[in-house]
Amino acid sequence: MNFLIFVIAMGVLIWGADMLIRQSEKIALRFNIPEFIIGATLIALGTSLPEMAASIAASAGDKPDIAISNVIGSNILNITLVLASVFLIAKNISPNRDFFAKDSTWALVPVFVFILMILDGVISRFDASLLLLLMGAYLLFLLQDAKNIPEEELDDVDMAHFSWTTTIPMLIIGFILVIAGAHFTVESASDIAKSFGISEWVIGIILISLGTSLPELVVSISAAVKGKVDMAIGNIIGSNMANTSVVLGAAAFVKPMPIESFNYIFDISTMIVATLLLVFLTANKLYTKSAGISLVIILGLFLEHTIQSI
Structure with a gap:
């Protein structure tokens, strides 16, 4: 039954x-x-809701390992799986936005803040407040930056086929379907994993993070196929920002979360390396299939280590 679900x-x-x-x-x-703004805000926050729901539920249920590993795993997969898929699938990647100058470092900042927070062995409610504040700063930056984009760089507006009475209900239905689909994907995958006696950290770092990263994967691939590369990359950067700040912050706000960081050095290090590689690729504008393969290699090493730890 779980496989059918x-x-x-x-x-x-x-x-x-x-x-x-x-x-x-x-x-x-x-x-x-x-x-890009749509991808980094509306879609990124929307597709991060499954991560938030899973991590908040795990934190409230005294399962901090699942809550934290879900965020770490999602951040790794967003870069090594989702971004790699965009690079490998998209026919021509020529984003209009300079992601290095304006955005990729925003994905790096919360990672370093997270490392500082776990040095004392717990993510407290005060830490949670700082993480949420960081996301607020990013959103403010995006809104201010959008005002500085010259009108000639924007697409012409086609008003003929736009209707709020159609768009808003369809948008809400889309969000509901994405969240519900991700929820049942995660639940069924978790039930399958638990039947094999896998640890909570492994369930979070692989199965739940993979399930909750499916919205980012599907949305980004759909955008890339349609030539909306800025939206696809913006969704990835915004989702990682939301994962480390809003998702982790909300979970820690519900209940402070202890973490034995030294037990998970490899996973945390992989998240750092993947984020640094994201910055490197955007700095050098290496939006190529070769870059996608490099990201897949990191994903392979991450999966091999996780499987061996079972």
Whole structure:
């Protein structure tokens, strides 16, 4: 039964993601908002809701390992799986935005802040407040930056086929389908994993993080296939920012979370390396299939270590 639920949930997830992309693009055109801003805010926060739900539930249920490993695993997979998929699938990657100058470092800052926070062995409510404040600073930066983009760089608005009465309900339905699909995907995968006696950290770092990263994966691939590269990359950067700040912050706000960081050096180090590679790729504009393969190699090493630790 769990396998059947998993397959159905995946179908719902893909359907909802496609609907989300279409309606978000219409809103971007309606307000002359750059596709990157839509991807880094509306879609990124929306696709991070499954991570938030899973981590908050885990924290409230006294399972901090699942809550924290879900965030770490999601950040790793967003870069090594989702971004790699965009590089490998997209025919031509020529983003209009300078991601290095304006955005990639925003994915690096919360990672370093996270490392400092876990040195004392616990993520407290005060730490949570700082993480949420950091996300607020990022959103403020995006909104201010959007005002500085010259009008000639934005697409012409096609008002003929836009209707709020259609777009808003479809957008809400898309979010619901994505979240519900991810939820049941995670639940069914977790039940399957638990039947094999796998540890909570491994369940969080692989199965739950993979399940909750599916919205980012599907949305980013859909955007890349449609040539919306700025939206795809913006979704990845925004999602990682949301994972480390909002998701982790919300979970720690519910209940302070202890962590034995030295037991998970490899996973934490992999997250740092993947984020640094994201900065390197955007700095040198290496949006190529070769870069995608490099990211997949890191993913392979991460998966090999996790499987061996079972």
